Amino acid sequence: MVMAVALVLLVVGTILFHFLSPWWFTPIASNWKMMDDTVNITFVVTGIVFVAVNLFMACAVFLYRHRQGRRAEYAPENKKLEWWLTILTSIGVAAMLTPGLFVWAKFVTVPKGATVVEVVGQQWTWSYRFPGRDGALGSTDARLITPDNPFGIDPNDPRGADDILISGPELHLPINKPVKMLLRSKDVNHQWAVAQFRVKMDMVPGMVTYFWVTPTRTGHFDVLCEQLCGLAHFAMRGRVVVDEENAFQAWLSNQPTYSETRARVAGNASAGQALYVVCSACHGPQAQGNQTLNAPKLSSQAGWYLATQLRHFKQGIRGASDQDIYAKQMIPMAATLADDTAINNVVAYIDSLPDEHPRATLSGDPDRGKSLYTTCAACHGTAGQGIWSTKAPRLAHMSDWYLARQLHNFQQGIRGTHPQDFAGAQMVLMAKILPDERAINDLLAYIHTM
Structure with missing residues (x-):
């Protein structure tokens, strides 16, 4: 009896959840209403089968429950019942599949002039x-x-x-x-x-x-x-x-x-040298960076990444948050580069500067950081070299204090929230795998060994 009541309650609860649930289709924005119709047909067919099977089980449990003096009857075959089950099942499967075939045929038949x-x-x-x-x-x-x-x-x-x-x-x-x-x-x-x-x-x-x-x-x-x-x-x-x-x-x-x-003309390092004079006031004559001025190391960073970030500063994609005060400082500085030619020239000059391994400013456990870096390596490379196809910049030989700040900014939504910063939005999600300050320091300690 308890099992029969439970099955009935399961059916009633499922029906109520289906019609009262807030999780439903998003409002359609295309011509493919047929997709919704096909799904609804599937819901109807499977819903009827679900209700029928569970109510039948409830009835069977109730009608054929154990009673004193009553013995079960052994009936292994019933051809009439088997035929009905086969026919009804075939009709149900056909009812679900046939509309989908029509929709698929239309889905891949492209109208002229598209x-x-x-x-x-x-x-x-x-x-x-x-x-x-x-x-x-x-x-x-x-x-x-x-x-x-x-x-x-x-x-x-x-x-x-x-x-x-x-x-x-x-x-x-x-x-x-x-x-x-x-x-x-x-x-x-x-x-x-x-x-x-x-x-x-x-x-x-x-x-x-x-x-x-x-x-x-x-x-x-x-x-x-x-x-x-x-x-x-x-x-x-x-x-x-x-x-x-x-x-x-x-x-x-x-x-x-x-x-x-x-x-597009490749950047001219000689022309970029004159433009870099403004940058050198903070980033240093060799683009080695200056923590006191909150200016990260630029030398050895991928040119495509530097160019992208300069354009983002000019467009307001970086520095969009009022809390990102150092990025705000970069916006007027990037504006001194008049066009893409100027950006390419200054990036070409930075690319010509020697690479020096900056000193570590953070302490952490590089062995623990190595396991944390496994996730980062998928985009940034096993040696932290950066991969252009995944839009991931170089991490090796970069300023650890700057990397720490950017990880904090991603975690706090200070960076990566602009609608056009798609790579930054990905880093917002990835940075959350680092649960605390210790994890960040361990990760950067390992990156510093590269």
């Missing part, structure tokens, strides 16, 4: 590519991927010259226009997913997968990777911004083409 966008996944970020005026994307090859050609575009393919490159994880799309999404991965399996669009698709190295979608609501929507892709999988996030047509075209026109990125 805008084409390529999605590129890699550990642990996204980038995008639009065709240029010729309407065709240039061919790519993984063997051509370099820091100067992160998309691996074939320079000998004329179709790729006007391809529009989006090197960050934020994608803009026009509202009420179909978009064909081409997806490829540079390294491991990923899955591009936007919950409000009701779309997701696997990205397999060596293959190009695709689907199409029509955004129907303006706004900002999170992009998630929903295929386990390594240690920082949980931090692989991006954003889709759906704009009105005019705003979308304005955004697209400000993005560089492949030919423009190839035409």
Whole structure:
């Protein structure tokens, strides 16, 4: 009797939870309402089976409970019942699968005139590519991927010259226009997913997968990777911004083409030396850093990282928090560099300066720090050398007091909270694995041994 009542309460509680639960679909923002309809059909079919099976079990437990003088009847076969179960099960499975097949057929049948966008996944970020005026994307090859050609575009393919490159994880799309999404991965399996669009698709190295979608609501929507892709999988996030047509075209026109990125002139160290005079007042003539002035060591740091940070200071992406007082000081200093040419020149000069191992200012246990660094190594490299493809700067031979401050800033939300600081947002999540000051000091003590 108790078991029968428990089964009935289980059914009633499940039904109430289903209809009263606040965890439901996010408001849809695309044409794929059919996805919701398919899920609802699945809920109905499985719900009916769940209720029927559990109520049948409750009835069986109650009606055939043990009674004095009553013996169980042994009936191993019942062909009539088996036929009914087979037929009803087949109908239920068909009811769940058939709508999905129709939706899938439509999901991969791209309407004519759809805008084409390529999605590129890699550990642990996204980038995008639009065709240029010729309407065709240039061919790519993984063997051509370099820091100067992160998309691996074939320079000998004329179709790729006007391809529009989006090197960050934020994608803009026009509202009420179909978009064909081409997806490829540079390294491991990923899955591009936007919950409000009701779309997701696997990205397999060596293959190009695709689907199409029509955004129907303006706004900002999170992009998630929903295929386990390594240690920082949980931090692989991006954003889709759906704009009105005019705003979308304005955004697209400000993005560089492949030919423009190839035409960029390399930095000139001689020209950068004159610009560095201002920087040297704090960072030192050899870019060795000065803790008294809260200026970190710059020499031996990756040029791409220094250039990115200078642009972020100029754009207000770094120093966005009023609590980040030293970054606030850097904003007017970065503004003295008039353009990208000036930034590239000063970075080239810093790159020409000798590397010196700074003295340790913190004490910790490097043996314990070695185990903590295992997580960091996935992005920053086993020797702390930094990896451009994961947007992770060099840590070895850098100022330990500065690294400690940045870890604290990430943990406290002082750095990495600006909407455009996607790499910083990843570090906000990663820094939380260090539970206390001792862990930070141990980690930095190990990094200092590199």
